Amino acid sequence: MTENATVPDTTYTETLSPTARTTLRRNRVRAQLDRSELVDVLTAARLCHLGVIVKGAPLVVPTAFAYDLDGPDQEGTLYLHGSVAATTLGVVGEVCVTVTVLDGLVLARSAFHHSMNYRSAVVRGTPRVVEDEEERAVALDLIVNKLVPGRTEVVRANTRKELAATRVVAVPLYEASVKARTGGPVDDDVDVVAGGVWAGVLPISEHLGAAVPAPDLDRAGADAGPHVSGVIV
């Protein structure tokens, strides 16, 4: 464990949605009106979990995403993509896109008060299949560049065949809420006084390892280049 480090004040934040159903009923103390919390989560996460209803039952799958605050939808656009054959992108009706970043494990003196520090965004809405070729191209570039910033500048353009095989859907960022927990454990006074149990936070972060070149990488391409180096730093 580290010396001289202390856990910051415990805070719960929530970005309120303009609709009632995504305004959290519980833990209203977490309320926060700033949409920058939403952008923070969307920026930090690598993937989202897309929830749809298939034949009357919920189905949740992980998938890549990107967002465009200047997108054509209300409050900006969240983009998903996939094969035109994918069930989850072909459903009619509402979807729920949840994006979560895990920041730490919270160890309290009691089992009951154990928790996790996290940031999570929930975006609900009816997806729009993107048909406009320019918007499709922008969305697909955003998704690749979210994976590795600047990547589309070094790879060839999508072919017509590739574009035809890909479905792009847009979800408005309008109906969104964010929940976050930060800081140390919130213990009952009696347990703090009793002592004898370590309490605190185990921070969690993403670690990007050294780039592993493809076995068939040619000599010319063996230089990872700034678009790869950049993401590793």
Add this chain to the structure above:
Amino acid sequence: MTENATVPDTTYTETLSPTARTTLRRNRVRAQLDRSELVDVLTAARLCHLGVIVKGAPLVVPTAFAYDLDGPDQEGTLYLHGSVAATTLGVVGEVCVTVTVLDGLVLARSAFHHSMNYRSAVVRGTPRVVEDEEERAVALDLIVNKLVPGRTEVVRANTRKELAATRVVAVPLYEASVKARTGGPVDDDVDVVAGGVWAGVLPISEHLGAAVPAPDLDRAGADAGPHVSGVIV
């Protein structure tokens, strides 16, 4: 980038479910019949995404979980817990629990073939509210010990009040499927021959930072102890 490292063969695996709807329609090459893949994902992940239907629309929230292969449900039990006031644990009908581990970013020569290496389990079923006190206690211990192995051995037992405030639900591990991608990019031959673009994998792993003690930690409890040290290693 590393020297002398190569990306392993690209593989797609899928653990087939006994039901048709969780048997993936696409990418059947990923088929794998061993349930150890499911256990691997459930072990490696810190949280799940729970999908439910609320007033006709899908809702997906992140939450802690645990599993018990010897649990009372068919093929074992996945446990979730939360406040008795939580909407997502009080819904009637089916749920979908998706557990995802991100292992790497896959950079191909073309934007189209970019991908992620991941392992993801989808468990679908009708949750059972756990009423039996002994099973409730076991489930809650499993959830805390999944966060930090052995943790329940050093904290006090749950109080009657704490137990009364907590809902525990069980989902059978019976209807489950696993998808996984490993290995390097799968590029079109023409792009490999053209060269000039770096291709490979950026591995992603979880990094646990040094434990941060709570500000009100007493001297006696300041020793993190093996249950904390163990998880950091």
